[in-house]
Amino acid sequence: MIQEDTLKKVLYIDLSKKKFWVEERTDLFSQFIGGTGVAIKLLHENCGYDIDPFSPENPIIFAIGPLNGLFPIASKTVAVFKSPHTGNLGESHAGGRSAIAIRMAGYGAIVIKGRSDRPCYIAIHSDKVYFKDATTLWGLEEGVSAGRLIRNQEPGAGLRTIMRIGPAGEKMVSFACVTLETYRHFGRLGLGAVFGSKNLKAVVVSGKRDLKVTNFKEYKEVYGELLAQLAQSDKMRKYHELGTSSNIMPLSFSRGIPIKNLLTNELQEISNISGESFAEKHLGRRVACSHCPVACIHLATLRKPYEDEPYFYRTVYLSYDYELIYALGSMLGVTSSEGVLKLIEVVEDMGLDAISTGVVLSWITEAFEKGVISEKMTEGLIPQWGNVDTYIEIIKKIVYGTSEFFNDTRRGIDYVSSKYGGKEFALTYGGNEMPGYHTGYAAHIGYLFGARHSHLDSAGYAIDKEAMVRPLNEEQIANKIISEECWRQILSTLVICFFGREIYTVDVILRCLKLTGYNISKEELLKIGQKIYIDKYRFKIKSGFDLSSLSLPKRVFELPSSIGLLKKDFADRIIEILREKIKSLL
Amino acid sequence: MPVFVRDSEKCVGCLICMFACGRAHLAVGLESSCIKVRSQGGISRGFSVFVCRGCEDPPCARSCPEDALIVRKSGGVLLKEDRCTGCSYCVKACILDAIGWSTIKNKPVICIQCGECAKSCHYRVLEYRRI
Structure with missing residues (x-):
């Protein structure tokens, strides 16, 4: 690696002692390049194999690589931690502004350890790290967004990332996500719950710098070629146009899209939730991660009337893609695009992983049908394929519910099906x-x-x-x-x-x-x-x-x-x- | 008026123009970029792009106490770095917020009217016009 490159800097943050320090880890970055390679080494160094994922000793590690900030579509950050969902490796990737912000702040990796005694958020602005009080941000109900409040408090507009958790993370639901830039997520394996266990509401990162290359002329050439390919190549067309949701119909024809917990291959009116249908009815805006010209993030508009006030509407923008339409659409027998969007909205508000949430709901529906679980356990809610309103209530119960059953659902269906039965139709793999x-x-x-x-x-x-x-x-x-x-x-x-x-x-x-x-x-x-x-x-x-x-x-x-x-x-x-x-x- | 914002509603916030501006200033990264892209109070509301429109009578040049910004005939200004003391009056004078700042040099980053930003924009948010 280039000697002056700041990539080798690892920022360590101790939430218990409210201390931070930087170590230069040329050894790691020269051998394992960056990103996931460095992150897994840091995990071995900083995480005891037998620790509880919710203990202060569980580190949260973010890592980026040498191409971030230099080349287009090198736009992702890797997060690793011990997963509260599976009990072993937790790894999740996200884009947004995160990778460029960490690179511009001058780090290759960030390791967060310990546990804050009160809710807090961390603000990293280049070489400065602040521990900020977040007691007021903890337990916010729908309608007030922590992201918006932090945005008003922190500098770095346009270049910063704000990674935050919702109620699910605070309540340590083992499949809670971390949301960044409203529409991107460290979705899988429960990073949000690990944030929650540390009383960590959010991490803000910003910075601005120039980087080094070995040959500027050649760099410009390579950059130009890559940018042209990303714009013109057929290889990128799928992401450019309809996005990954273009796969809904082809996979439906080939029986590859899971429907109703894999009970059937048939879903009448699946075309209502196709990528084409979403684009036609809802596509309101397209946005991109930092340093990626593809703009694969498709934002749908959902217009909802206020029931108590005529001629008042609430219009929200929600990001959708193939996995979300699968998990909160076909898997639940929901065939209206508005229905899928309503479910996406509540999943976003709660800060849950959309895929796991959808599969948990589909298991609950089948388990209910088969009598594995009862109405008493679901606090009177009757799950039914396609019934969006009930699913919305169940999602809220998973986060806020007090019954034993909903408490158990916070650990995912591997756990729930081990306890109540229905293992044979619990669609989990290594616990995920x-x-x-x-x-x-x-x-x-x-x-x-x-x-x-x-x-x-x-x-x-x-x-x-x-x-x-x-x-x-x-x-x-x-x-x-x-x-x-x-x-x-x-x-x-x-x-x-x-x-x-x-x-x-x-x-x-x-x-x-x-x-x-x-x-x-x-x-x-x-x-x-x-x-x-x-x-x-x-x-x-x-x-x-x-x-x-x-x-x-x-x-x-x-x-x-x-x-x-x-x-x-x-x-x-x-x-x-x-x-x-x-x-x-x- | 070499570069103008054609339609910021179409901006996806990818920052490719900012990186292009950095390369035009012979740098890699964002420190030497004078363009700014910001969300309009949250990404769902879209983005604003702040780019030099090459004023014919530029307030930035008028505000400079050291005459470090030379007005170009074709619009925009040239920075004479040796004269610049880093007072940042020019930044405050630009109502478009289209002047960058290098904290390393403690000097402004001034648009060189090259149009690289517009050329790199996939969505034609920025347009480069030769005059």
Whole structure:
């Protein structure tokens, strides 16, 4: 790396002692580049394997990489922590203004430890760190936004990130998210709850600086080529135009979109919640993360009349994409776009992970239908497919409810189904709720073995798509899952948004890295990716993750996927191969 | 008037223009950028872009006690860095808020009327017109 680069600076913040200090970690950034590579090393250093995720000892680690602030679409921040949702590796990525703000503030990583005695927020403005009182921001009801209040208090308009939690984070719901810039999230695995456990309402970061490159002329050339590709390439069209929600109809035709907890492949009027339909009826604005020209964030307008006051309307903007329409639409049998938006609004207000919330609701609905849970347990609420108003009430109960059942739902459906039954239709993978692809073996086994149990670990749906054309055997599927996940570690060290993955090929990445002072070969780069993957698995296993107990939910085998009905013995063989491969790597 | 804001309602807030401005000042990053992009009180309300419109009779130049800003014939101003004392009167004089500030140099960052910002904007929020 370039010697003067501030990337090597790690900012440590101790919330218990209200102290902060900076350490230069050239060792980490030169060996593991940045982002997820540095973050997992910092997690091993700062997090005891047997600690409670809600203890002050659980660190929150944010990390960025050398390409952030230098090249377009390198716009993401990696957050790692011990997950209160799964009990092992917590990792989530978000864009917004966060990556550029951390880079411009002059850090490569931020490690937050301890627990504040009172609610507080942290404001990081370049080399200054402030511990601010947030007692008034704690417990805010709907209608008053902590983000808006902090915005008025802090400098750095236009360049700052404001990462904050909602009521779900404060109440330590294990799938609470951290929201940034209103529309982006560290969504999965419960970072919001870890914020809550530390009495940490928000983290603000801002700064402004110039960075160094090894050759300015070449830098301009590479930058120009990348910008042109991001604008013109067909590879980006999907994100440019309708956004990821363009996948609703194709995946519906191929039976790949999960519907009603995977009870059926049929959902009448699914076209009402297609990307096309959302664009036509609701698309009000498109926005982008800092330093990304793609503007994939699609904001829908939802106009709601005031019931008590004629001719008064409330118009809200809500971001939507494929995963949200799946989790809060098809999965719940909701086929009106307004209904999906109403659910998105309450999920945003509460500060929950949308995917997990949708899957929790779908499990509750089926469990209720099957008599696994009763009306008494749901405090009189009767969940029904498609009934948006009841779902809104249930979401609020998950956060605010006092009954034993709702208390339990705050831990996700892995826990709830272990306690009450209904495990066979609890769609969880390593403790995390299912993403929106029932496309075939690779999608499901990808969630199961992915280090963060996310569809983004290995994009199994893309492997399934390949298998639809040319069948793949067990060994091939297992190999593809591992090699894709290893490669994605590289993208996450830099930190490039996965939407730019087809533009940022190995050669492009090596050129970019050279300009930031990293002279490494393709082989070395791939090796770093594998090392990071192994390091993640080591953390998981030391924290109690058990490879031998991994299995797919029974329901997965009961409903045809995009590649037909999945066979358990075929899946089991892939699982066995992956288990052995991972064990041999450790 | 080389660069003007054609339609800020279309701005997505990507900051690509700010980075382009930095490169035009031979820098990488945002310290040497004179453009500002800010949300209009929250991202849902869209963005405002603050960019030099190359005034013919620029208040920034008139406010400079050291005559460090030279009025260009084609609009806009040139900064004579050696004359600048870093008083920042020019920044206050610009009603468009289109002058940047380098805290390292303690001097303003002045638009050089190159149009790189407009050329890099995918959404044609900014338009570069040669005159």
